[in-house]
Every structure is written in structure tokens, then in C-alpha cells.
Amino acid sequence: MTIARATVRPFAVSFRRPLVTGAGTVARRAGFIVEIEDGQGRVGRGEASPAHWLGEEDVATTARVLDAAPTLVGQDSGDLAAIVDAWRARSPAAACALDTAGVDLAARAAGVSVARWLCDVDASPWSRVHRVPDRVPVAALLATDGLQPLEQEVRDLVSEGYRTLKLKVGGRTLAEDVARVAVVRTVGGPEMRIRLDANRAWALDEARAALVALAPFGPDFIEEPLRDSAPDAWGRVRGLGIALARDESIASEADYQRVACGGDVLVVKAARLGGPTATLALGRRARADGCRVVVTDAIETTTGCALATQLAALLHHPDEAVGLGGARLLDESSAHAVPAHPWSEVGSPGLGDRDRGSLAS
Numbered sequence: 162m163t164i165a166r167a168t169v170r171p172f173a174v175s176f177r178r179p180l181v182t183g184a185g186t187v188a189r190r191a192g193f194i195v196e197i198e199d200g201q202g203r204v205g206r207g208e209a210s211p212a213h214w215l216g217e218e219d220v221a222t223t224a225r226v227l228d229a230a231p232t233l234v235g236q237d238s239g240d241l242a243a244i245v246d247a248w249r250a251r252s253p254a255a256a257c258a259l260d261t262a263g264v265d266l267a268a269r270a271a272g273v274s275v276a277r278w279l280c281d282v283d284a285s286p287w288s289r290v291h292r293v294p295d296r297v298p299v300a301a302l303l304a305t306d307g308l309q310p311l312e313q314e315v316r317d318l319v320s321e322g323y324r325t326l327k328l329k330v331g332g333r334t335l336a337e338d339v340a341r342v343a344v345v346r347t348v349g350g351p352e353m354r355i356r357l358d359a360n361r362a363w364a365l366d367e368a369r370a371a372l373v374a375l376a377p378f379g380p381d382f383i384e385e386p387l388r389d390s391a392p393d394a395w396g397r398v399r400g401l402g403i404a405l406a407r408d409e410s411i412a413s414e415a416d417y418q419r420v421a422c423g424g425d426v427l428v429v430k431a432a433r434l435g436g437p438t439a440t441l442a443l444g445r446r447a448r449a450d451g452c453r454v455v456v457t458d459a460i461e462t463t464t465g466c467a468l469a470t471q472l473a474a475l476l477h478h479p480d481e482a483v484g485l486g487g488a489r490l491l492d493e494s495s496a497h498a499v500p501a502h503p504w505s506e507v508g509s510p511g512l513g514d515r516d517r518g519s520l521a522s
């Protein structure tokens with residue numbers, strides 16, 4: 162399909178409340194929505210949301226790469242891989258937006274979901290037997306400050322039907338983190354899956370102390386406990402009672418190869434890895450290596466959350482929750498905000514119709 166139109170729309174959305182993380186406090190999301198349209202009026206859409214607070218590209222870098230969007234007009238939308246690769250080298254978020262728009266457009270033309278389409282174009286035996294679910298459970302990111310508001314937030318989420326909750330740690334004192342995790346376990350109950358994320362907050366000794374203190378609350382895993390991403394350092398925080406998860410220390414297949422996850426959980430984000438194609442390739446490789454793979458957004462709007470859901474439908478075990486931080490953090494009055502719900506519909510065609518309309522030009 163020849164691309165007849167390519168547009169880039171910047172957006173900025175405030176958070177409902179600031180999110181305290183081990184990598185700093187975040188209060189606002191800025192990024193871009195990329196659209197490509199074929200000659201029949203079908204539109205594929207992708208989101209470019211760089212997680213600048215994690216040391217990834219800043220929004221200005223993403224914008225500079227997206228300046229090339231007008232050159233997409235006249236190109237074949239099924240032949241964007243070389244451009245996506247070139248963009249990925251400078252801006253994984255921009256590459257993600259273009260790759261997403263391409264697969265969204267192709268899936269819409271085929272009348273199937275992005276997940277189904279990615280399965281159908283894959284020649285491996287896995288893709289022939291994979292069943293794409295209708296919906297995926299969602300992990301809620303807890304963001305309230307103070308123990309009493311946190312207690313109420315967890316109580317509300319339990320009654321809404323969430324079975325996986327995620328809590329940032331490392332941005333407060335260890336005593337405060339322990340008290341917060343204790344609230345989540347007590348109010349969430351023994352069956353609640355609790356994910357922790359330290360966003361590389363700790364030196365080795367701090368991480369060891371934190372893991373020992375947090376292990377009794379039975380977290381499912383902890384993401385990025387260490388400032389140091391080297392395998393040797395990670396080896397010294399294994400076996401302390403909490404499974405470890407790699408997230409921002411892996412931005413490419415080369416990183417994955419370097420750190421040798423060895424039984425750790427792997428959290429994958431399309432915005433950092435440079436699009437759904439690269440994310441699927443890395444996720445499938447990690448699964449084949451025996452890693453547990455967890456897909457999350459990068460605190461994104463409707464488009465990024467829809468893509469994360471499609472990728473989770475391809476890479477997850479059925480009871481694994483997709484992390485949709487954007488769903489409960491973005492200002493709900495914004496047209497970009499994702500409705501918060503314990504289940505995310507895979508939907509079709511493309512990324513599904515829920516991301517349509519609110520961004521009408």
C-alpha cells in the first residue's frame with residue numbers, strides 16, 4: 162500500500178499525581194502520535210513516547226527523527242523495515258511509532274488484530290499454534306503517596322478486580338518502601354501478585370538490604386534493583402528471596418546477549434526496543450531461552466497501551482498481566498487517557514477501535 166499521507170502530532174498530558182520512582186519523580190508525559198494513511202483512507206497509528214526520566218532519549222531527539230515523516234509519502238507501507246531500522250539507531254521511540262503505524266495499517270487492511278496479523282506473517286511453527294486471547298489481564302501501577310491513601314487505592318483496585326499490582330520502590334527510604342509494600346500485601350491479600358520496580362535506584366549493598374527486607378511480603382519479582390547492570394553484580398542479588406527482572410538495562414538484543422538473563426524475568430517495552438517487530442523478536446527469543454516475559458507500556462496513551470496489549474497477547478502466559486502504567490496515571494480528562502480496567506481487550510482490526518476518535522484532526 163502506498164502511503165498517501167504521513168502526519169506527526171505532538172501531545173503532552175499531565176499525570177493525575179506525580180509518580181515517585183527510583184529514577185526521579187515524573188509528573189507529565191510528552192510524545193508524538195504518528196499516522197500513515199493509504200490511498201483508501203485507512204490509517205495506521207503509532208506512538209512515540211520516550212522515557213526520558215530513565216535516561217532514554219529526550220523528546221527533542223525523538224522530534225528530530227520524526228521530522229523525516231513527510232518523506233514517507235509515496236513509500237510502500239509494507240516496506241518500512243529499513244526506515245524503521247535507521248530510525249531505531251537514533252530514536253527507538255520514533256522507530257516504535259513508525260513500526261506500530263505500519264503493522265496497524267497492515268492489520269486493518271487484513272481485517273484482523275495486530276496480534277493476529279503478526280502471527281499470520283510469522284512463518285515459525287509457534288505462530289501456527291498460538292491462540293490470540295480476546296483480552297489480557299492488566300497490572301495496575303500504584304501511585305498514591307501516604308499509607309492511608311495507598312491502603313484505599315489498593316482496596317479500590319481489589320474490588321475492581323485487579324489481581325496484579327505494581328509498586329515503585331527506591332524513591333523513598335527503605336523503611337517507607339517496606340511500609341508501603343506491607344500495606345499492599347495486607348490489603349491486597351495473599352493471592353495478589355505484587356510487582357516491585359526500583360528503576361536502578363540502589364548500589365549493591367543497598368539492593369541486598371532492600372531485597373532481604375522486602376522478600377517476606379512475597380513479591381512476584383523486582384525490576385532493576387541495581388544501578389550496575391553487569392551480570393556479576395546481578396549475581397550477587399540473586400537468591401535473596403525475590404525473582405529479578407530486567408527492564409531498562411536491556412534496550413536491544415545486543416544488551417540481552419551481554420547480560421545473559423539466566424532465568425530472570427524480562428520486561429519488554431516497544432518504545433524502548435524500537436517497535437513491535439523488535440519487541441516480538443526479543444520476547445520470543447527470551448521465552449525460548451526459558452525467561453518469563455512481561456510486556457508493559459512506557460506510561461503511554463491509548464495507542465501505546467493498545468500496542469502493549471497486542472504484544473502481551475502474543476508473548477504472555479494467559480494469566481500474566483500486561484503493565485499499563487498510562488491507564489491510571491494520565492489525567493483522565495485528557496483525550497489521550499486510557500480507561501482504567503482490570504482487563505484490556507485485544508480488539509480488532511489493527512490496534513482496536515478504542516484509540517479512534519479522540520485524536521480526530
Ligand SMILES: [Mg+2]
Pocket residue numbers: 358360384385408409428
Ligand atoms: Mg520497570
